[in-house]
Amino acid sequence: MTSLPETTERALGLVIDLDTCVGCHACVVNCKEWNTGGYGAPLADMNPYGAEPEGAWLNRIHTFEVSPVDAPASIVHFPKSCLHCADAPCVTVCPTGASYKRSEDGIVLVDESMCIGCGLCAWSCPYGAREMDPVENVMKKCTLCVDRIYNDNIPEEDRVPACVRTCPSGARHFGDFSDPQSNVSQLVAERGGFDLMPEMGTAPVNKYLPPRPKAKPECATTTTPASVQAEVGGFLGWLDRALEKLGKD
Amino acid sequence: MGGDGHNLELSPHVSDEIRKTTCYMCACRCGINVHLRKGEDGQPKIRYIEGNRDHPINRGVLCAKGSAGIMQHYSPARLKKPLLRVGERGKGAFREIEWEEALTLASEWLGEVRQRDPKKLAFFTGRDQSQSLTGWWAQQYGTPNFAAHGGFCSVNMAAGGIYTFGGAFWEFGAPDWDRTELFMIFGVAEDHDSNPIKMGLAKLKDRGVKIIGVNPVRTGYNAIADEWVGITPGTDGLFILALVHELLKAGSIDLDYLLRYTNAPWLVVENEGAADHGLFARNEAGEPLVFDRQEEICVSSKDKAVKPALKGQVTLPDGRKARPAFELLAQKYLSDEYAPEAVSERTGVSASQIRRLAGEIAQAAFEREVVIDQPWTDMKGERHEKMVGRPVSFHAMRGISAHSNGFQTCRALHLLQILLGSIDSPGGFRFKPPYPRPIDGQPKPHGGCKPGEPLAGPHLGFLRGPEDLLLEDDGVTPQRIDKAFSWDAPMSSHGLMHMVISNACAGDPYPVDVLFMYMANMSWNSSMNSGGVMKMLQEKDENGDYRIPKIIYSDAYNSEMVAFADLVLPDTTYLERHDCISTLDRPISEPEALADSLRWPVVDPATQGEGRDVRGFQSVLLDLGGRLGLPGMVREDGSAIYKDYADYMVNHQRRPGVGPLAGWRGKNGDQHGRGEPNPEQITRYIENGSFFEAHVPDEAHYFKHANRAWTDWAIEMGLQDGPVENVFQLYLEPLRKFQLAAEGHGKRLPPESHRVRIKATFDPLPIWYPPFEGQQLDENEFPYHAITQRPAAMYHSWGSQNAWLRQIHGANPLYVPGAICDEAGLVDGDWAFVTSHHGRIKVPVRRMEAVNEKTLWTWNAIGKRSGAWNLDDDAPEAKKGFLLNHLIHELLPPKADGLRWSNSDPITGQAAWFDLRVRIEKADPQDHPVSLPQFEPQEDGLEQPADQLTYGREWGEGT
Amino acid sequence: MHPAISVIFFTVTSGAGFGLIAMIGAGMPLPGGLLSAFLIPALAGGMAIAGLVASTFHLGRPERAWRAFSQWRSSWLSREGVLAVTTLVLFAIYTLIWMVTGERLFWLGLPLAICALLTVYTTAMIYAQLKTVPHWHTGLTPLSYLAFSLACGLVLAGSLGGHLQPGSLAARLSFFAILIAWLVKYLWWKRAHGASLSAFGSTMETATGLGAIGKVRLLERPHTGENYLTREMVHVIGRKHASKLRTIAVFLGAGLPLLIAFGVWILSASTVWLVFAFVSLMAGLFVERWLFFAEAEHAVSLYYGGRED
Secondary structure (H helix, E strand, O other): OOOOOOOOOOOEEEEEEOOOOOOOOHHHHHHHHHHHOOOOOOOOEEOOOOOOOEEOOOOEEEEEEEEOOOOOOEEEEEEEOOOOOOOOHHHHOOOOOOEEEOOOOOOEEEOHHHOOOOOHHHHHOOOOOEEEOOOOOOEEEOOOOHHHHOOOOOOHHHOOOHHHHHOOOOOEEEEEOOOOOOHHHHHHHHHOOEOOOHHHOOOOOOEEEOOOOOOOOOOOOOOOOOOOOOOOOHHHHHHHHHHHHHHHO | OOOOOOOOOOOOOOOOEEEEEEOOOOOOOOEEEEEEEEOOOOOEEEEEEEEOOOOOOOOOOOOHHHHOHHHHHOOOOEOOOOEEEOOOOOOOOEEEOOHHHHHHHHHHHHHHHHHHOHHHEEEEEOOOOOHHHHHHHHHHHOOOOEEOOHHHHOHHHHHHHHHHHOOOOHHHEEEOOOOOOEEEEEOOOOOOOHHHHHHHHHHHHHHOOEEEEEOOEOOHHHHHOOEEEOOOOOOHHHHHHHHHHHHHHOOOOOHHHHHHHEOOOOEEEEOOOOOOOOOEOEOOOOOEEEEEOOOOEEEEOOOOOOOEOOOOOEEOOOOOEEEEHHHHHHHHHHOHHHOHHHHHHHHOOOHHHHHHHHHHHHHHHHHOOEEEOOOEEEOOOOEEOOEEEOOEEEEEOHHHHOOOOHHHHHHHHHHHHHHOOOEOOOOOEEEOOOOOOOHHHOOOOOOOOOOOOOOOOOOOOOOOOHHHOOEOOOOOOEOOOOOOOOOOOOOOOOOOHHHHHHHHHHOOOOOOOEEEEEOOOOOOOOOOOHHHHHHHHHOEOOOOOEOOOEEEEEEOEOOHHHHHOOEEEEOOOOOOOOEEEOOOOOOOOEOOEEEEEEEOOOOOHHHOOOOOOOOOHHHHHHHHHHHHOOOOOEOOOOOEOOOOHHHHHHHOOOEOOEOOOOOOEOOOOOEOOOOOOOOOHHHHHHHOOOEEEEEOOHHHOOOHHHEHHHHHHHHHOOOOOOOOOOOEOOOOHHHHHHHHHHOOOOOOOOOHHHHHHHHHHOOOOOOOOOOHHHHHOOOOOOOEEEEEEOOOOOOOOHHHHOOOHHHHOOOOOEEEEHHHHHHHOOOOOOEEEEEOOOOEEEEEEEEEOOEOOOEEEEEOOOOOOOOHHHOOOOOHHHHOOOOHHHHOOOEOOOOOOOOOOEOEOOOOOOEOHHHOEEEEEEOOOOOOOOOEOOOOOOOOOOOOOOOEEOOOOOOOOOO | OOOOHHHHHHHHHHHHHHHHHHHHHOOOOOOOOHHHHHHHHHHHHHHHHHHHHHHHHOOOOHHHHHHHHOOOOOOHHHHHHHHHHHHHHHHHHHHHHHHHHOOOOHHHHHHHHHHHHHHHHHHHHHHHOOOOOOOOOOOHHHHHHHHHHHHHHHHHHHHHHHHOOOHHHHHHHHHHHHHHHHHHHHHHHHHHHHOOOOOOOOOHHHHHOOOOOOEEEEEEOOOOOOOHHHHHHOOOOOHHHHHHHHHHHHHHHHHHHHHHHHHHHHHOOOHHHHHHHHHHHHHHHHHHHHHHHHOOOOHHHHHHOOOOO
């Protein structure tokens, strides 16, 4: 069924902290290596050593430059994968029922054995979360590592998406958004987590945390140190007094 | 079956076996879990690589490079068999030979040279981490010409730190991530210590600690910094000294710390014009003197319970005058020369920002001091009830060190740390065992050479003055081919690998017969003036013989350098080899633990590809050592002692009881640090995840430079053999000794041509001077700086053969500040010519605002020679990628007297990559959009790679 | 959006085919006789089927195309499949009866015509439903598809019926059908002109959520080469190029056919001439449809730097 479940028991997803992401691509590549040997078809690469190498990836990092009016431009590294939307248009447009959202946990998946590779789901997604595999010609997307998070064959502490487990800078968090007490819900509440393109009405589950405000070069100087040079005897006079004080301790 | 009627296996089989080893996708040395699963051919194949959660370096995380290890291991650029050159050098035409033939040939070449004139072998290694073996091998061979790549990497950072406080960043020490209250990071893109820094930054973000990034380019770590100081390249020293100026002016320095742990109170002789002017006043035992301000007498700095003065001229017992080093220091930096207003224009940092940052540093250090309830005893026997720290920490790397003023800049940064009292105090910088290792615990360099005999000691070390230079009897001619430890670069503790090929080609100071290199891409991204180096490697003498007659090169992959070798020894991939990351070299320790680690063949090369016949380079080196009969490598009967590198790792003893691996020593494997070899040692490492960790006692967690408990533990662990004094050298006397020589004092005097420069740059207190290249050029002609940054997802040249990583960085644009774009009429997608005093390159352009306004930059080492690494001749790396190296010469522009200095730091010889000055102009849009220069495509005998890759197909559920 | 030839051919050709089926079903006067009863439906069905077959070239796994009939409750693409087959089955029955009896049953023809037009409607809705492509996300999209489909059907039916009827009525109808279709397209274009992503409230700032900090600009794509998304959805066409193509589309699709239809109407010439109008119209529509895709801006392009016009 390509209809969306009315509710899901849980709403699993990611919080991505743009304040912490250094753009190292660890999540990107670890995702690739986990998934190319796992769920469904491999993530193929065409002309891997040729003039135009190009493959399917489930997670990519964009780099944006943001220019405030009154401060120097800054850089934001921006990881992006499927947001597992509550109102996922990619599911309802699917003509075959291959695209579905799990009622248990809200994960949006493609049943590759049913996919005809029409690409309409990718067209319906504003985020660019779906990529057609160039060899198997079926739609690939982030599975939230559904083959890890419930996998009895791996240690319990590792039952998180590969991108979360590998992220060196702690910029990715995994959890249940339907539970207001969960780590992810708390982070979103504390840090003002936001949706990407809310105007699309997709109600993404994944949330992004904004970069914290940056100090401006010319911001107010409340901490300018006093000058001891101006005191009696200048610097050396201060030194005498300071040493004397030290001697008494 | 999922609940939605779809077939979904939630618990698929992952792997048949997990083998734990050490990553080698960069120099960070993380622990990895390699998941193996049977492949289609029935052989074990790598299913997945993840970080090892127990590992001290990475605690389970793994970067992009590490995660792409599968593609590195199965790279189609892997060499398969030993190769013997058949065509002209540089072409890449070889014939495959058997190992026996290769090793016989190599030992003939090397043996003949050893018996005749061992210095005619130049043996230099690149990014390997086996210097304790390769250095020892070269020492036993007897050539003075050995070094690794430190000279063109970050020797300023390492030497500046060791000389100043017996440590440095990265492998030597780390910020106290858990306690620091302010963190400042200079000139670091992704370089070394990649995962620990990211993990550390995450901790700071968690605690809301302010991060200040000082870097001309605002990417990566600087992107997430709370404040960015977009400094002009090469001016970091000036910026730091302005901070010092402000802190001194405010009295925001830790005087108690300076008195206890530094040479601030040591008396400096004032005897203008004499041979002792500026040296420390010492007693007969050679101990530096201080002036006790209460007793008002000169006493040894080593005496207990002295109350040293920090100012005032003193008359020494022999009547000479002297003054505490601190007063000289204060006078120097309080001068208006270092006032924020005076440095603002040069550094590109406003005076108000400098002043505010100094205030924030002072506030964090002195108003948020960290106190740990941990009693400890210092080296003078004084008991302290608490550990009190100044929670300001710093980290720096190549951005500040790869300049011709880098040594002094690194010293300036350490001066700042020490004035704040933040070296190895809670919240500051922390040493990692075996550090601290101050100069007094470090060897001096060894040279000289006699046919058939080993060298007297290790090649590399830390000289104390001109007397330790490695010069011929004339007092001028360098003993070493790279001219390390000569007047050109006296304190070149890591050698000058970047000068080896040009010196050897020019026969200056002498030609070599065999150039032997390992894992160093000298004909491409590891050299300045890459095109010139390629020519030198091909250059022939009047008889038609190559000027560098024989080149032996070992590499696992078909790099650009392979094409220039006469004999190629194919190395294994990192998953097929033994390696040790040893306490004899630079281990993987963290501040609270001594740790070392190893690699082992988690897969057998014979099962990893058809016809694959490769050997780990270190095993090959030991084999050659055996064939050459090198001392320590053969028994009396001439048979080889070590079967291979693994055998050496277990059984070699550098000193009795101390070997390459520290863990599980002794017959029963129950001793750590010191103990007899244990035949089961490697097995014990593997069982423990391929690393060993010994925790530093709580009492020794901080103040290791002066901590009795630390010293006792370090001796017990075999890190040192006795107590070593470690007084932080704010005033660095060895530098003053060189100045004195330049002033005409002493037995060994620099040539006249060198004197002005040595006098000016070898200041015993950190100074700043403009980078040389900029000084010698017309700023109007070359108005901009050009630098590189290392991308986080690529390591040197290795990454481009990696099918996954090369999709992320397949080409590199030149990032150009918006204002320069507007002036030059450049928009995204345009091509431009960039010109330096040495060369001209053509590059694709991208506009950027978040960058210093005078700085152009690009990613490091993305550009490739066409045909190298088994990539398509038209690979984007070759056609759109480029190297800045073509613009950088190994020599500076000629001076008025026609002399050309090396483009290096005058003190250490560190290659001054980041001094580059350029101009930019738009290329004709109609012109062919290909980067320039281009070179003849490199040939190879490797199989053409497949045009599609579906890795892991055999394990997937398929569709 | 990437203007895939298979999809352009599909929408134009099957649009015309279903338009003709609708005209046949609606009882447009056509020549009698077994041959006509065979050839005319063969032409209509042939065009509809050729288009549908072409559309499967766009599929990654065409052998599984049958699965697309299952999700008619939620998916416009599935509905299109179901309706297309329903229409073709009805049309086959209708044709069989026509061939056997020579009768064109109105009670069967009417639902057939409705089904044919509904098929065209569902095709258009595949595009019109996409919020991610503001150009398409409008009721004018199905209206324009229907209008072109009808125009094609009318012109073709008119030209085929030329032997029976005096030219003027068919020509007049054709003239107005073409005119109306292009008027709709004009309205569509006019709307599209203002229907940028930003007009819909989507900008690089909303895409990244970074607007509160400042103006957002792409510095680096995630990977240096192209990928599926950039090729499929970040197709960039120069403004000059587009306006040239639009002129060609209007000339071939509107100017020439209208002139021919007007000539046939005024001169009461044989409607056979309308064949040329049909050919020209189809050629114009291929260009129009190319632009329909190529000019459409997809939201994902915001993550790739937006469009550089």
